[in-house]
Amino acid sequence: MARPGEFELIERYFRPLAGDPGAVSLTDDAAVYNPPHGEEVVLKADLIAEHIHFFPDDPPRSIAHKALRVNLSDLAAKGATPVGYLLSLALKADWTEDWIAGFASGLAADQERYGVTLFGGDTSRAAGGTVVSVAAFGRAPVGSIVRRAGAKPGDIAFVSGTIGDAGLGLRVRLGTIDAMPAGKSADHLLDRYLHPQPRVELAPVIRRFATASLDVSDGLVGDFAHICKQSGVGGEIDADAVPLSAGARALVASDPTALVTVLTGGEDFEILATVSASDADAFAAAAAAAGVPVTPIGRVVDGSGPPVVLGRDGPIRLGQFGYTHF
Amino acid sequence: MARPGEFELIERYFRPLAGDPGAVSLTDDAAVYNPPHGEEVVLKADLIAEHIHFFPDDPPRSIAHKALRVNLSDLAAKGATPVGYLLSLALKADWTEDWIAGFASGLAADQERYGVTLFGGDTSRAAGGTVVSVAAFGRAPVGSIVRRAGAKPGDIAFVSGTIGDAGLGLRVRLGTIDAMPAGKSADHLLDRYLHPQPRVELAPVIRRFATASLDVSDGLVGDFAHICKQSGVGGEIDADAVPLSAGARALVASDPTALVTVLTGGEDFEILATVSASDADAFAAAAAAAGVPVTPIGRVVDGSGPPVVLGRDGPIRLGQFGYTHF
Numbered sequence: 224m225a226r227p228g229e230f231e232l233i234e235r236y237f238r239p240l241a242g243d244p245g246a247v248s249l250t251d252d253a254a255v256y257n258p259p260h261g262e263e264v265v266l267k268a269d270l271i272a273e274h275i276h277f278f279p280d281d282p283p284r285s286i287a288h289k290a291l292r293v294n295l296s297d298l299a300a301k302g303a304t305p306v307g308y309l310l311s312l313a314l315k316a317d318w319t320e321d322w323i324a325g326f327a328s329g330l331a332a333d334q335e336r337y338g339v340t341l342f343g344g345d346t347s348r349a350a351g352g353t354v355v356s357v358a359a360f361g362r363a364p365v366g367s368i369v370r371r372a373g374a375k376p377g378d379i380a381f382v383s384g385t386i387g388d389a390g391l392g393l394r395v396r397l398g399t400i401d402a403m404p405a406g407k408s409a410d411h412l413l414d415r416y417l418h419p420q421p422r423v424e425l426a427p428v429i430r431r432f433a434t435a436s437l438d439v440s441d442g443l444v445g446d447f448a449h450i451c452k453q454s455g456v457g458g459e460i461d462a463d464a465v466p467l468s469a470g471a472r473a474l475v476a477s478d479p480t481a482l483v484t485v486l487t488g489g490e491d492f493e494i495l496a497t498v499s500a501s502d503a504d505a506f507a508a509a510a511a512a513a514g515v516p517v518t519p520i521g522r523v524v525d526g527s528g529p530p531v532v533l534g535r536d537g538p539i540r541l542g543q544f545g546y547t548h549f
Numbered sequence: 550m551a552r553p554g555e556f557e558l559i560e561r562y563f564r565p566l567a568g569d570p571g572a573v574s575l576t577d578d579a580a581v582y583n584p585p586h587g588e589e590v591v592l593k594a595d596l597i598a599e600h601i602h603f604f605p606d607d608p609p610r611s612i613a614h615k616a617l618r619v620n621l622s623d624l625a626a627k628g629a630t631p632v633g634y635l636l637s638l639a640l641k642a643d644w645t646e647d648w649i650a651g652f653a654s655g656l657a658a659d660q661e662r663y664g665v666t667l668f669g670g671d672t673s674r675a676a677g678g679t680v681v682s683v684a685a686f687g688r689a690p691v692g693s694i695v696r697r698a699g700a701k702p703g704d705i706a707f708v709s710g711t712i713g714d715a716g717l718g719l720r721v722r723l724g725t726i727d728a729m730p731a732g733k734s735a736d737h738l739l740d741r742y743l744h745p746q747p748r749v750e751l752a753p754v755i756r757r758f759a760t761a762s763l764d765v766s767d768g769l770v771g772d773f774a775h776i777c778k779q780s781g782v783g784g785e786i787d788a789d790a791v792p793l794s795a796g797a798r799a800l801v802a803s804d805p806t807a808l809v810t811v812l813t814g815g816e817d818f819e820i821l822a823t824v825s826a827s828d829a830d831a832f833a834a835a836a837a838a839a840g841v842p843v844t845p846i847g848r849v850v851d852g853s854g855p856p857v858v859l860g861r862d863g864p865i866r867l868g869q870f871g872y873t874h875f
Contacts, residue, residue, distance in 0.1 A: 250779055251697050252623045252763050253593040255689075263583035264590055266668055268635035268684050274676035275639075297578045309594035311682045313601075342592055350600035351677005356637045358594050358684030363581075371577050437578050453576050 226320055229346050236327035240334060240341040243307060254342040256306065258362045265303035265361045265368055267294050273315065273352030278396075283322045285417045286355060287329030293440065294359035295337055296421035296492040300438040301368040302430030303361035305423060307342040311356040313349035337423050367430055371453035374435035374497040378523040380458060381506065383422045383493045383515050385468040386443050390488015391481060392416030400478055407473040415468075419492035424513045432506040433496040442487035444541060446495055447521075448529035454497075457526025462486070462534045466518040483541055486532060497523050552646055555672050562653035566660060566667040569633060580668035582632065584688045591629035591687045591694055593620050599641065599678030604722075609648045611743045612681060613655030619766065620685035621663055622747035622818040626764040627694040628756030629687035631749060633668040637682040639675035663749050693756055697779035700761035700823040704849040706784060707832065709748050709819045709841050711794040712769050716814015717807060718742030726804055733799040741794075745818035750839045758832040759822040768813035770867060772821055773847075774855035780823075783852025788812070788860045792844040809867055812858060823849050 227235065238249050245255040258264050271277055271290050291308060298305050310330075334340055339359070392412035394400040403409045421438075429436050435450045444460065451458050465485065467475065474481040496517075498506045503519065510517040521530065532539040553561065564575050571581040584590050597603055597616050617634060624631050636656075660666055665685070718738035720726040729735045747764075755762050761776045770786065777784050791811065793801065800807040822843075824832045829845065836843040847856065858865040 247696065251627075253591050253627045253629065253694065255589050255591050255694060257589035257691055258584070263581050265579050265581050266635060266684075266686070267579040268637045268669060268682070269671045270637040270639055270673065270680075270682055272639045272673060272675050272680070275674050301577075301579045303579065309592060309684050311594050311596040311684075313596055313598045313680055313682075315677075343594060345595045347596065347598060348601050349598050349677060349680065351641075351675060354596075354598070354639055354675065354680045354682070356594070356596055356680070356682035358592075358635050358637075360592070365583055368579065368581060370573065 232323060232346055236323050237341060240327065240330055242340040243342060246340065246342045249343060256342065256360065261364055262362045263365045265298055265301060265363055266358065267297045268356070268358040269293050270354055270356035272354045281417060283325035284329035287326045288333055288418050290355040290357050291330065291333050292419040292421045293492065294357045295423055296419060296438040298359060298361040299421050299423045299426045300429065300436050300494045302426050302436070303363040303368055304426060305337055305339045305359065305361040307340050308357050308359040309342055310344035312344065312346045313354040314346065315349050315351065315353045318353065363430065369429050369433045369436040371435055371437055371450050374450050374454035374456050374523045376456055376523050376525045378434050378497040378499055379503045379519050380447065380521040380523060381496050381498060381517045382439065382443065382466065382520050383425060383510070383517050385466045385471065386439065386491050386493060387471045387485025387488055388412050388415035388468050389490040390484045391471055391474055394484055400474065400481065403470065404473045404477045407470055409470060411468055412470045416490065419490065421492060422494050422515050425494055425510060425515045428506065428509045428513050429494065429496055432498050432502045432509065434499060436494060436496040439491040439493045439495050440489055442489040443491065443495065444486050444529060444532060450495065450497060451527065451530060455527065457524045457528060458521060458530030459524055460521040460530050460532045462532050462539055464518065464520045487541055558649060558672055562649050563667060566653065566656055568666040569668060572666065572668045575669060582668065582686065587690055588688045589691045591624055591627060591689055592684065593623045594682070594684040595619050596680055596682035598680045607743060609651035610655035613652045614659055614744050616681040616683050617656065617659050618745040618747045619818065620683045621749055622745060622764040624685060624687040625747050625749045625752045626755065626762050626820045628752050628762070629689040629694055630752060631663055631665045631685065631687040633666050634683050634685040635668055636670035638670065638672045639680040640672065641675050641677065641679045644679065689756065695755050695759045695762040697761055697763055697776050700776050700780035700782050700849045701825070702782055702849050702851045704760050704823040704825055705829045705845050706773065706847045706849060707822050707824060707843045708765065708769070708792065708846050709751060709843050711792045711797065712765065712817050712819060713797045713811025713814055714738050714741035714794050715745070715816040716810045717797055717800055720810055726800065726807065729796065730799045730803045733796055735796060737794055738796045742816065745816065747818055748820050748841050751820055751836060751841045754832065754835045754839050755820065755822055758824050758828050758835065760825060762820060762822040765817040765819045765821050766815055768815040769817070769821065770812050770855060770858060776821070776823065777853065777856060781853065783850045783854060784847060784856030785850055786847040786856050786858045788858050788865055790844065790846045813867055
């Protein structure tokens with residue numbers, strides 16, 4: 224069956240996603256965006272590549288979710304309100320229209336969910352696997368976004384949701400971890416790998432309370448280390464305090480390598496934020512009111528270097544810090 | 550020799566390119582940009598992929614130029630002043646540090662030349678060829694950018710520079726066209742394929758005079774057709790009026806297929822703009838004052854559909870309209 228050309232693809236699948244007047248229905252060469260008075264534009268770009276960040280047989284809807292959400296997660300961690308995105312799609316030789324249709328339906332669902340629209344982009348071929356490149360932008364009051372720098376000794380470190388699910392899900396998928404303990408399903412872990420949940424609802428709470436913040440994409444320890452480096456501080460993580468899902472808890476109990484994955488595995492797309500001790504209760508309450516559970520997992524201390532992970536018997540040495548797609 | 554990791558690459562090669570305070574020296578997860586009062590942000594994303602838009606043995610400096618300039622060309626055609634860009638780089642398995650160094654030096658040279666800086670992005674691996682994805686942004690007074698829509702019957706169609714060089718250069722490189730006529734070099738054509746020259750200096754002139762405008766990336770006829778479609782008009786191109794370089798002129802004289810390539814070959818990255826007849830002289834004078842030669846090549850007429858190409862003996866039928874990387 225003949226595949227549609229680039230213009231037909233845009234017409235059929237992408238134009239319906241371009242709801243903002245500034246996108247000119249994708250009938251032009253560039254989009255415009257004018258932030259509200261007193262606000263500035265917050266910009267983030269991140270791509271995902273087949274075989275590297277996703278598997279060839281992942282559902283195209285899920286690939287669309289991942290491509291968009293890894294960017295929205297960064298905007299949320301900075302305290303920005305998401306607005307829109309540009310999409311550059313390089314399609315492998317044997318792409319199908321069905322794949323595009325599924326991919327576009329994933330984008331449409333996320334646009335509804337997160338309040339963003341497509342502003343532009345381009346479609347071309349790729350010589351190897353498919354590459355999905357997203358540049359997302361949001362808005363925030365001028366000078367208000369929360370940086371990696373800003374954490375101060377005495378601050379409490381919080382994470383949203385649970386940590387380690389995506390990293391463990393990837394290991395289950397790759398077969399590099401023991402089977403799930405009897406009676407425990409890996410479904411939640413696999414889903415967390417495939418479907419990051421950017422904490423967009425937390426953005427205003429972050430902006431109000433956090434002294435430093437980022438999303439956990441390189442692994443909890445590695446990302447805490449980013450905050451430490453940029454803030455000129457040290458950190459401590461209480462290993463027992465790190466919030467785990469039931470599946471992750473079962474794996475950590477049965478496989479000694481699972482804890483390392485939890486702490487360093489990456490792709491959590493939860494938020495790690497530091498908050499002054501006096502704001503900690505108010506922060507947790509505001510996060511809960513926004514529908515996002517947050518858990519204190521450690522603290523900011525004087526010092527430098529990556530955070531120390533404290534177990535029941537003292538510091539835990541980890542073989543590696545952080546996950547990289549590189 | 551060990552290759553540097555992602556963080557070292559950023560530190561060594563990309564951080565020096567991030568000159569704007571809003572980029573936070575690439576030490577954070579997102580950048581900010583606040584357009585001047587009364588201006589809005591103009592956004593464009595386009596990627597180039599190895600084997601599709603560039604050759605594996607192209608110099609990395611040239612690949613950097615192309616990746617950035619195809620985006621700056623769109624901003625210029627809309628009348629926007631370029632500001633900055635996000636870069637997402639997916640590197641093939643056997644990338645080298647030398648390649649990165651050359652690539653970054655190409656970006657540095659273009660930043661100086663076009664007055665833009667790097668605001669963010671990411672680096673990862675690619676399963677196939679290298680993919681370079683750029684999202685560029687500029688600024689323009691609110692509501693002032695020039696669209697594809699807006700051309701009116703009676704308007705004069707102008708192009709900047711010369712047309713067809715890049716398309717012919719690609720054919721020379723692929724060996725799908727006869728050798729250059731004796732005494733003529735293909736160097737200029739090859740250079741034009743490798744090094745687009747975005748007409749950034751023309752942006753304010755476009756904003757002041759053009760009724761419609763875009764950059765010629767899909768081929769002159771195909772891009773004029775885009776203007777016709779969005780403006781609800783027809784068009785005419787006088788084939789003899791299309792400005793050619795000496796090399797293109799020699800090929801057109803010796804090979805009957807060369808004219809088709811000139812008119813439909815794509816990747817010119819010149820500007821096609823329509824201007825009211827009463828503004829035509831002032832437009833040409835302002836463009837010349839900005840250092841960019843422009844040539845009238847036809848006109849906007851009542852009607853619809855792609856523009857008619859007029860030769861000495863009447864309309865010329867072309868086998869295809871427009872070039873696509875798809």
